[in-house]
Amino acid sequence: MIRSFLRDDDLTPAEQAEVLDLAVTLKADPYGHQPLAGPRTVAMIFDKPTLRTQASFAAGIAELGGHPMLVDGTLAGIGKRESVADVARVLGRQASQIVWRTYAQASLDEMAAYAGVPVVNALTDDFHPCQLLADLLTVREHKGELAGLTAVFLGDGACNMGNSWLLAGATAGMHVRISGPDGYVPAEAMFARANEIGSATGGSATAVADPRAAVDGADIVITDTWVSMGKEDEASERREVFGPWSLTPELLAAARPDAVVMHCLPAYRGMEIAAEVLDGPQSVVWDEAENRRHAQKAILTWLQEKARA
Numbered sequence: 001m002i003r004s005f006l007r008d009d010d011l012t013p014a015e016q017a018e019v020l021d022l023a024v025t026l027k028a029d030p031y032g033h034q035p036l037a038g039p040r041t042v043a044m045i046f047d048k049p050t051l052r053t054q055a056s057f058a059a060g061i062a063e064l065g066g067h068p069m070l071v072d073g074t075l076a077g078i079g080k081r082e083s084v085a086d087v088a089r090v091l092g093r094q095a096s097q098i099v100w101r102t103y104a105q106a107s108l109d110e111m112a113a114y115a116g117v118p119v120v121n122a123l124t125d126d127f128h129p130c131q132l133l134a135d136l137l138t139v140r141e142h143k144g145e146l147a148g149l150t151a152v153f154l155g156d157g158a159c160n161m162g163n164s165w166l167l168a169g170a171t172a173g174m175h176v177r178i179s180g181p182d183g184y185v186p187a188e189a190m191f192a193r194a195n196e197i198g199s200a201t202g203g204s205a206t207a208v209a210d211p212r213a214a215v216d217g218a219d220i221v222i223t224d225t226w227v228s229m230g231k232e233d234e235a236s237e238r239r240e241v242f243g244p245w246s247l248t249p250e251l252l253a254a255a256r257p258d259a260v261v262m263h264c265l266p267a268y269r270g271m272e273i274a275a276e277v278l279d280g281p282q283s284v285v286w287d288e289a290e291n292r293r294h295a296q297k298a299i300l301t302w303l304q305e306k307a308r309a
Contacts, residue, residue: 008164013201031063097304135264176206178205218254219260220261221262265285
């Protein structure tokens with residue numbers, strides 16, 4: 001059976017821990033494991049703006065002995081010039097895996113259904129699971145064990161990062177709190193799924209309306225841009241709505257003294273996060289950005305091994 005990584009709960013708790021352990025190994029010895037030697041080709045498709053995702057996948061695939069093949073999503077016209085299913089059938093015969101950063105989760109699911117090779121979600125409107133592997137790897141490096149830690153996501157929780165923190169955090173046995181204005185938290189189904197997972201791992205998922213109460217005693221404080229890709233026309237309105245959820249030094253003071261600050265970038269200093277917080281001693285955002293490479297190498301390696309089994 002071909003395994004893909006389309007959303008965070010595609011990995012069981014044991015599998016998530018296995019992938020994170022592998023990421024630690026690959027980070028310690030970047031060139032010592034080359035499951036893509038040949039080189040095997042990995043197709044990378046980007047329909048949305050990208051910096052960290054493209055750079056980290058390209059570097060990571062090369063370090064694994066493979067060849068990163070960039071497919072221009074605009075030129076390919078996936079879903080317009082050719083159907084997703086037809087593109088999947090073509091790329092699946094050219095590449096050992098497909099990495100796709102796109103809009104609709106349903107399109108990614110369709111790609112996986114027809115490709116015949118593992119497909120990796122490099123970001124959709126609904127989930128950002130590779131970012132979460134990098135985030136969890138970063139937290140592990142700074143905090144040790146993940147289970148039992150409290151992570152708080154501030155701001156626009158009704159986004160791919162909010163959804164992914166719920167699912168991946170619960171899978172790791174963490175307590176995840178989402179705090180945002182009315183209408184800007186994940187759907188109830190996401191909380192239900194996270195708590196279903198948490199019933200087996202000891203994790204939990206809750207919405208906390210007041211940002212100060214949400215941050216109280218937190219081990220990890222996370223934020224993201226208030227204006228996600230595709231929401232640019234709402235920028236002015238969102239600045240007004242999200243003001244109380246800006247991660248300032250005063251709000252961060254409610255967390256544990258040794259709390260770490262995370263942001264998946266790009267960041268807008270003075271909006272969702274104060275410059276002195278993003279660039280301050282509790283920030284681990286640059287470790288987080290680097291760890292995209294190591295975490296993605298781990299999931300590519302893990303999926304390649306599953307495909308061979």
